[in-house]
Amino acid sequence: MSFSLLLITTFFVGFLSYYVWMWTYWMRKGVKGPRGYPFSGVTHLFRNYEYPAVRVWRDWTKEYGPVYGITEGVQKTLVVSDPEFVNEVFVKQFDNFYGRKLNPLQGDPNKNKRVHVFASQGHRWKRLRTLSSPTFSNKSLRNIMKTVEESVVELMRHLETGSAGGKVLNMLDYYQEFTLDVIGKIAMGQTDSMMFRNPMLPKVKSIFMEGRNYLFLITGVFPILAPLFRYVFSRFPTIQPAFDIMNIIEKAVKARVDQREADEKSGIEVSGEPQDFIDLFLDSRANVEFFEEEAKDEFAKVQITKVDKHLTFDEIIGQLFVFLIAGYDTTALSLSYSTFLLATHPEIQKKLQEEVDRECPDPEVSFDQLAKLKYMECVVKETLRFYPLASVVHNRKCMKTTTVCGMVIEEGTNVQVDTWTLHNDPKIWGDDVAEFKPERWESGDEQFFQKGGYLPFGLGPRICIGMRLALMEEKMLLAHILRKYTFETAATTEIPLTLVGRTTTAPRSVNLKLRPRHSD
Numbered sequence: 360m361s362f363s364l365l366l367i368t369t370f371f372v373g374f375l376s377y378y379v380w381m382w383t384y385w386m387r388k389g390v391k392g393p394r395g396y397p398f399s400g401v402t403h404l405f406r407n408y409e410y411p412a413v414r415v416w417r418d419w420t421k422e423y424g425p426v427y428g429i430t431e432g433v434q435k436t437l438v439v440s441d442p443e444f445v446n447e448v449f450v451k452q453f454d455n456f457y458g459r460k461l462n463p464l465q466g467d468p469n470k471n472k473r474v475h476v477f478a479s480q481g482h483r484w485k486r487l488r489t490l491s492s493p494t495f496s497n498k499s500l501r502n503i504m505k506t507v508e509e510s511v512v513e514l515m516r517h518l519e520t521g522s523a524g525g526k527v528l529n530m531l532d533y534y535q536e537f538t539l540d541v542i543g544k545i546a547m548g549q550t551d552s553m554m555f556r557n558p559m560l561p562k563v564k565s566i567f568m569e570g571r572n573y574l575f576l577i578t579g580v581f582p583i584l585a586p587l588f589r590y591v592f593s594r595f596p597t598i599q600p601a602f603d604i605m606n607i608i609e610k611a612v613k614a615r616v617d618q619r620e621a622d623e624k625s626g627i628e629v630s631g632e633p634q635d636f637i638d639l640f641l642d643s644r645a646n647v648e649f650f651e652e653e654a655k656d657e658f659a660k661v662q663i664t665k666v667d668k669h670l671t672f673d674e675i676i677g678q679l680f681v682f683l684i685a686g687y688d689t690t691a692l693s694l695s696y697s698t699f700l701l702a703t704h705p706e707i708q709k710k711l712q713e714e715v716d717r718e719c720p721d722p723e724v725s726f727d728q729l730a731k732l733k734y735m736e737c738v739v740k741e742t743l744r745f746y747p748l749a750s751v752v753h754n755r756k757c758m759k760t761t762t763v764c765g766m767v768i769e770e771g772t773n774v775q776v777d778t779w780t781l782h783n784d785p786k787i788w789g790d791d792v793a794e795f796k797p798e799r800w801e802s803g804d805e806q807f808f809q810k811g812g813y814l815p816f817g818l819g820p821r822i823c824i825g826m827r828l829a830l831m832e833e834k835m836l837l838a839h840i841l842r843k844y845t846f847e848t849a850a851t852t853e854i855p856l857t858l859v860g861r862t863t864t865a866p867r868s869v870n871l872k873l874r875p876r877h878s879d
């Protein structure tokens with residue numbers, strides 16, 4: 360055998376052995392679960408847009424129980440639906456599970472210059488999280504509220520025209536226009552409403568569609584190819600929506616920096632109030648003291664020697680990107696599900712309308728009035744129990760080998776929550792678990808649910824940073840719509856909803872009629 364043939368054979372044997380070794384990980388540990396095939400493990404089964412991963416996990420949980428193991432390419436993952444296990448990983452042992460399960464195509468969280476708060480880990484995450492947090496402070500939310508209300512008013516105009524003559528509307532389309540409009544104005548430097556003419560919409564939408572599934576499959580199985588793909592996308596950003604969007608954000612931030620410099624040169628006095636998130640991030644140096652306090656509090660075990668206390672230009676682009684992506688789809692879906700559940704539960708809708716009429720009598724809805732919409736809060740919480748739309752990201756990566764609920768979990772193992780099972784577990788929620796019942800949240804005794812059993816926004820220190828913004832947007836829009844209209848099902852309403860998706864779980868459509876209330 361020639362030397363080169365020997366080399367090639369050795370390479371192939373080594374290559375195959377590595378993949379078989381990875382694939383047999385859980386078999387060697389004696390952990391049950393679906394096996395799939397060498398190389399892919401079960402990854403290929405998560406690429407069906409029509410049958411989202413969350414449904415696949417749920418099916419397997421029925422077969423294998425609350426803790427089982429799968430391999431996804433070269434990654435090993437435990438899928439869990441035991442609340443104690445979840446609480447341990449997300450809250451109690453956060454120091455051992457501070458990373459996320461990422462696809463290599465998302466870049467190396469420790470090296471990517473544009474890493475964002477969602478993908479980063481460890482010190483980098485802590486720093487980005489702390490510097491991003493003021494964007495969702497009470498003061499900032501009160502400012503943002505004006506922008507949200509402008510978009511609400513604009514959407515109301517579109518709803519009025521669209522629903523004229525009893526026409527059925529796909530509410531998902533309307534909510535997507537709305538949430539993109541809001542986030543475009545607060546994170547992209549957009550100045551006017553762009554509803555129904557926003558060129559960003561198809562780009563942002565395509566991130567959540569099925570087209571990218573195969574790319575993720577390839578890089579999941581062969582991570583070595585990810586840097587090559589990333590290089591090509593960075594050279595030709597228009598062929599890949601995420602890179603294309605980053606490029607657009609980069610231009611918006613650059614324009615703001617140039618404008619600030621030009622104002623400064625010509626001695627123009629600029630108001631100290633930030634216009635939007637771009638300003639907030641450019642000013643983030645100002646929050647140095649806040650960061651130092653936080654750092655002492657939460658990462659007490661970690662020795663912090665020297666930290667960079669402001670965001671770099673690339674980090675600003677990363678943060679704005681993730682706010683845009685995380686803020687647009689999730690909120691639109693949550694609104695769509697709430698609306699569907701209200702239309703199919705008229706008595707609950709009526710009770711909610713009564714609350715809105717009582718608490719929000721003026722044409723404008725104020726921040727303080729929103730806080731009084733307690734039943735609305737219950738409706739939203741119950742909606743997200745029914746449809747935990749972002750559960751694909753309910754995961755953590757083990758950063759240090761540890762034991763959880765008696766099971767040794769090795770560094771590098773992912774823990775993925777099967778949230779749809781958890782949120783439908785009669786042991787947690789009672790025998791009426793299948794009922795849409797906002798009243799279950801009225802007692803205010805949420806401790807029980809929170810302990811690893813309910814996590815629509817995640818759990819622990821990495822809980823969704825935009826949660827309060829999402830709730831504000833949702834409550835504000837629903838208050839305006841419900842004062843004017845009653846949602847009704849139509850012949851084309853899908854009941855039950857057909858759920859599709861990849862990163863998030865979406866209804867295929869939410870076709871509803873909006874009956875004007877003055878005709879009640």
Ligand code: HEM
Pocket residue numbers: 476477478488681682683685686687689690693748749750752753754814815816817818819820821822823824825826828829
């Ligand atoms: C109904 C709407 C929303 C839902 C259901 C949702 C859900 C989630 C979930 C499940 C996580 C993962 C949490 C964890 O790992 O424990 C997350 C993280 C995150 N979300 Fe949201 N989200 C929503 C709205 C928003 C909005 C409006 C924004 C920003 C504008 C946003 C920005 C983020 C960011 C930046 C993270 C990463 C946090 C971190 O890793 O520290 N989300 N979200």
